[in-house]
Each structure stands twice: as C-alpha cells, then as structure tokens.
Amino acid sequence: MSKTKVGIVFGGRSVEHEVSLLSAKSVINNTDREIYDIYPIFIDKNGLWHRVNIDEWLKDGALKVCNNSFLTPSLNYQNPLFFEIEDSKVIDQIKLDAVFPVLHGTYGEDGTIQGMLELMGIPFVGASVLGSAIGMDKLVMKAVLNEASIPVVPYFGFYSHEWETQKDTIREIVLSKIGFPCFVKSADLGSSVGISRVVSDPGLNAAIDDSCRYSNRILVEKAVSKPREIEISVLGHENPIASLPGEILPHREFYDYTAKYLEEGTGLIAPAQINEKMTSKLRDLAIQTFKSLDCSGMARVDFLINSETEEFFVGEINTIPGFTQISMYPKLWDITGISFTELITKLFDLAIHRQNEKSKISTDIKERSE
Numbered sequence: 001m002s003k004t005k006v007g008i009v010f011g012g013r014s015v016e017h018e019v020s021l022l023s024a025k026s027v028i029n030n031t032d033r034e035i036y037d038i039y040p041i042f043i044d045k046n047g048l049w050h051r052v053n054i055d056e057w058l059k060d061g062a063l064k065v066c067n068n069s070f071l072t073p074s075l076n077y078q079n080p081l082f083f084e085i086e087d088s089k090v091i092d093q094i095k096l097d098a099v100f101p102v103l104h105g106t107y108g109e110d111g112t113i114q115g116m117l118e119l120m121g122i123p124f125v126g127a128s129v130l131g132s133a134i135g136m137d138k139l140v141m142k143a144v145l146n147e148a149s150i151p152v153v154p155y156f157g158f159y160s161h162e163w164e165t166q167k168d169t170i171r172e173i174v175l176s177k178i179g180f181p182c183f184v185k186s187a188d189l190g191s192s193v194g195i196s197r198v199v200s201d202p203g204l205n206a207a208i209d210d211s212c213r214y215s216n217r218i219l220v221e222k223a224v225s226k227p228r229e230i231e232i233s234v235l236g237h238e239n240p241i242a243s244l245p246g247e248i249l250p251h252r253e254f255y256d257y258t259a260k261y262l263e264e265g266t267g268l269i270a271p272a273q274i275n276e277k278m279t280s281k282l283r284d285l286a287i288q289t290f291k292s293l294d295c296s297g298m299a300r301v302d303f304l305i306n307s308e309t310e311e312f313f314v315g316e317i318n319t320i321p322g323f324t325q326i327s328m329y330p331k332l333w334d335i336t337g338i339s340f341t342e343l344i345t346k347l348f349d350l351a352i353h354r355q356n357e358k359s360k361i362s363t364d365i366k367e368r369s370e
C-alpha cells in the first residue's frame with residue numbers, strides 16, 4: 001500500500017520561529033513512517049520556503065536547506081502540488097495528501113496559512129481560518145466566549161491609536177473597571193510577548209506603551225489572585241474529547257517569556273492535583289470552548305483558577321500548541337492514554353475527515369423544489 005504523503009510546515013515569520021523548529025522536530029520524530037512519507041517544508045525568517053533534508057537535521061541538529069520550494073493555491077493542477085525548484089526550474093512535483101502546519105503565532109496560527117491551504121483544497125491539521133483567527137486574538141476570543149457564557153477574566157480593550165489620542169479616558173476606565181493588579185497585553189501575540197503585570201498606577205502608562213510596540217490591539221484585564229494555571233488538551237472534530245489536566249508552576253512572578261524559554265525552573269505537572277469535581281468541570285469547559293471558537297483537530301485550553309475562591313476562567317486557547325518533547329499538549333494525551341505517534345496519526349485522520357466533510361458543502365445555488 002502506498003504511503004500517505006504529508007507536508008510538515010515549520011519555522012515561519014514569527015517571534016515563535018525557534019519554538020516551531022523544536023515542535024517540528026518532535027512531530028517528525030514521532031510520525032509513523034510506516035504510514036506516512038514526510039515532506040518537510042521550512043519557512044525561513046524572511047518568508048522563503050525550502051525543502052530540507054530531515055535525516056541530517058534529526059541526526060546532527062543542523063538544519064540544512066536543500067531547494068527552494070513552494071505550494072501553489074492555484075487549482076490549475078488537479079491536485080495540490082508541492083514544487084521544488086533549482087535554478088528557476090521546477091525539478092520535482094509532489095502531490096501532498098495532507099499538511100501539518102507546525103507554526104506558532106503570526107502567519108502560522110492566525111488563519112493566514114490556513115487560508116492558503118483552504119484555497120488549495122488540501123486537508124490540514126488544526127483549526128480552519130475562522131477558528132485560527134479567533135483563537136489568535138484575545139479580544140475577539142473573549143467576546144465570543146462571553147457570548148457563550150464561558151467565564152473569562154473581566155477586561156477592557158482598545159486600539160493603540162486610541163491610546164495616543166484618548167489616554168485620560170482609557171486610564172479612567174481601566175482604573176474604575178479593572179483596577180490593580182492587572183495584566184496589560186497585546187491582543188494578537190503569544191509567548192507572553194508584550195505582556196506586563198502592573199501592580200499600581202505609575203506602571204500603567206509604560207506597560208500600555210510597551211504593548212503598543214507589538215500590536216495595535218491592546219487589552220487590560222484583572223489579575224487573578226494567587227492563580228493556578230491549568231491546561232487541558234482537546235482533540236477531535238464533531239465530537240472532541242478532552243485530556244486530563246496539567247498544571248504550570250512558573251518560578252517567576254508569572255509565566256512570562258523568560259520563564260517560558262530562557263530560564264529553567266518552571267514546573268510542569270501532569271496530571272494536575274485538582275479534585276475530581278473541578279477536573280470534570282474544566283474538561284467540559286475545554287470542550288465547550290473548543291466548539292464555541294470553531295476549532296478543529298487540536299487545541300490547548302488554558303485556565304486560570306483563583307486558588308482562594310476557586311473561581312475559574314478560560315485564560316486563552318492555543319490552536320497550534322507546542323509540540324516539543326516536553327510540551328503539555330502531547331504530554332497530556334500521553335497520560336490520558338494516547339501516545340505521541342497515535343496522536344499525530346489521529347490529527348492527520350481528522351484533517352482528511354474534515355476536508356471530506358467540507359467537500360460535501362454545496363457551492364452552487366439550486367432552487368428548492370416545493
């Protein structure tokens with residue numbers, strides 16, 4: 001039987017480029033080679049696409065670019081093709097059966113590459129354009145979750161140009177409705193970039209100025225007191241399932257960029273030590289969150305629990321969670337009974353299933369017979 005040809009796209013033009021390389025390496029290492037032929041597609045920081053030799057990369061750690069390559073959204077060809085080029089000539093064409101975008105953040109997790117794959121009609125792992133775009137924007141995500149009566153931390157959102165012209169009004173709203181301590185965030189970034197914890201007024205303006213450097217969409221939200229950070233993995237399409245919960249124990253004031261990537265010391269506990277009642281509530285809520293945001297395939301839902309009052313909130317959703325060997329998403333499935341390799345197979349199956357379902361949707365208008 002011929003193997004399924006899968007493209008694994010990684011790197012990308014985002015601050016999370018390096019994390020993507022680590023995630024892609026462990027996805028490739030854990031993909032079942034009996035079932036899949038892997039076509040690794042590396043996007044460099046300038047946005048150029050390359051084919052790479054994975055065996056060398058997996059062996060000695062150096063990422064060597066082979067040829068330039070591209071995928072085309074044009075349907076001139078009967079099937080989605082992946083082209084390799086040398087000296088401006090196409091030297092190889094491969095029909096891909098599915099693609100796994102192992103990209104985090106901007107141009108990867110935000111609906112942009114999903115839009116391209118959607119145009120190509122190629123099955124791909126993870127949320128479609130809508131779910132990806134909502135999941136990437138904390139303001140829209142919270143608005144949708146509010147509408148679905150899913151608890152989110154109280155917040156106030158505004159544009160950076162409004163901050164420039166209406167500072168006093170924005171400050172008044174933040175001081176009266178949000179208070180201190182609070183978190184100031186750029187709405188559409190991940191990895192804790194552009195996020196500050198502010199404990200009193202003198203720090204507010206500087207924190208908002210800092211977030212405005214990274215985005216034009218800003219939010220300020222109440223800080224959850226003595227927070228416990230619980231994460232749950234979700235997998236599926238029409239009937240998604242939720243994993244056992246895990247807990248993050250940051251060794252710093254909060255789970256900031258340094259704690260995530262630069263310093264060791266953060267504890268990852270799986271399963272989280274929380275009671276059965278709370279576990280079951282959060283697992284249900286993770287599935288509701290996944291469905292409300294039009295997710296598909298996979299997502300990690302992160303919760304914040306006030307450890308004094310046990311009040312809980314959905315903090316955020318990651319539609320392409322980390323996939324490194326120590327990342328929570330595969331780890332939580334592993335302790336729930338799905339190995340890394342089985343997980344990847346399920347994700348490709350879900351991608352192909354969704355595409356089949358989608359192809360049944362009519363794009364022609366037909367008059368209904370009375």
Ligand SMILES: Nc1ncnc2c1ncn2[C@@H]1O[C@H](COP(=O)(O)OP(=O)(O)O)[C@@H](O)[C@H]1O
Pocket residue numbers: 153183189190191192193195221222223224225227229250254255256302304315316
């Ligand atoms: N409202 C909040 N209360 C307490 N801690 C928070 C709050 N919002 C964010 N944090 C802390 O900041 C971290 C990053 O925030 P998050 O919204 O998850 O952004 P990112 O998408 O960058 O991961 C969280 O993991 C948590 O440690």
Ligand SMILES: [Mg+2]
Pocket residue numbers: 191302316
């Ligand atoms: Mg987070």
